[in-house]
Amino acid sequence: MFTGRKLLIATKHQKEKIIAPLIEKAIGALCFISTAFDTDSLGTFSGEIERKDNALTTLRNKCLLGFQNTNCDLVIASEGSFGAHPTLFFASANEEMIMLKDFKNDIEIVARELSLETNSKGITIEFEKDLIEFAQNIQFPAHGIILKSSEKNPLKIRKDFDSLVELLEQYNRLKSDHSSIYAETDMRAHRNPTRMKVIEKVTYSLIEKIKNCCPNCKTPGFDVVSAQFGLPCALCSLPTRSTLSHLYQCKKCGFQQEKMFPRGIQVEDPTYCDNCNP
Missing domain, CATH: 3.90.950.10 (Maf protein)
Structure with missing residues (x-):
């Protein structure tokens, strides 16, 4: 296809x-x-x-x-x-x-x-040494940093720094107009x-x-739409909250198929049983 x-x-x-x-x-x-x-x-x-x-x-x-x-x-x-x-x-x-x-x-x-x-982090910076420490923690410059004049609704945003010298230069420029600067990890894919x-x-x-194609119409994307809980406990045989089966459905023709024991086990460890280990 x-x-x-x-x-x-x-x-x-x-x-x-x-x-x-x-x-x-x-x-x-x-x-x-x-x-x-x-x-x-x-x-x-x-x-x-x-x-x-x-x-x-x-x-x-x-x-x-x-x-x-x-x-x-x-x-x-x-x-x-x-x-x-x-x-x-x-x-x-x-x-x-x-x-x-x-x-x-x-x-x-x-x-x-x-x-x-993930190294998703953000911190309010008041001193240059704190920015240097933050940069080390998030593995800058391999991972990018974004500087903002404030955490919420910033008036100024600076990004795409390739060196510590450039980062500190832009920080000091922003800091000259603000008492503190908000620094966060750049989560854009090419900078992270x-x-x-x-x-x-x-x-x-x-x-x-x-x-994973539909057994009925061969359309790709035959996928799980719901899970049935109740995998029996290996000790007392009562149903647990663990997954017993998955229901697959084709988005094209609507064909459904239940697949038992998706985790590859037919009983659950008593550790996860509410009856044996309340």
Whole structure:
């Protein structure tokens, strides 16, 4: 379905360096990028433009933007979010989402990756030595830094520093007009190798989903739509909160199939049983 077709990677931050080789090898599409549109118009990590929609809607809009401006009907886009981990409350996390949108065949395939591998940080700086320490902690200059006149609604934003000398020079210029400066890790993909690794992982997940075709109509993207809990405890046999099965559904023809024991085990360790270990 995809072999030999042109595939647009909707990005302006060099994500194609990671995504294109993997996708071309896996599905035989011919990847390219375009400057005919600006994905930053949907929101920026540096703060100039606020992202108005959630990550999934933003992904769809990126793909649509690419399609409308290049007339390429096969598009991939990715979108990242950063914040507290949903269950490890004191840990920071990077959630990456990636979408393949085939406008010709009306197919949408989405993959997600939640990772603790992130250096997303921000700090208010009053002294030059604190900025130097922050730069060392986030592995600058391999990872970028953004300077802002304030954390919220900054009037001035400075970025794309390639050396400590340049960073300190811009810091002192901003500091001459403000009592403190807000410094944060640059989370744009081309300025953050740690994030790029997570984008690589989610691309592999997308490839797995693309290759998982519907048993009924052979459409790519036969994917999990719900999970059934109740894996029995190995000791007392009562149902636990662990996953018993996954329900797969084709977005094209609606065919459904339940797959038992997705974790490869048929009973759960009593450690995770509410009856044995309340």
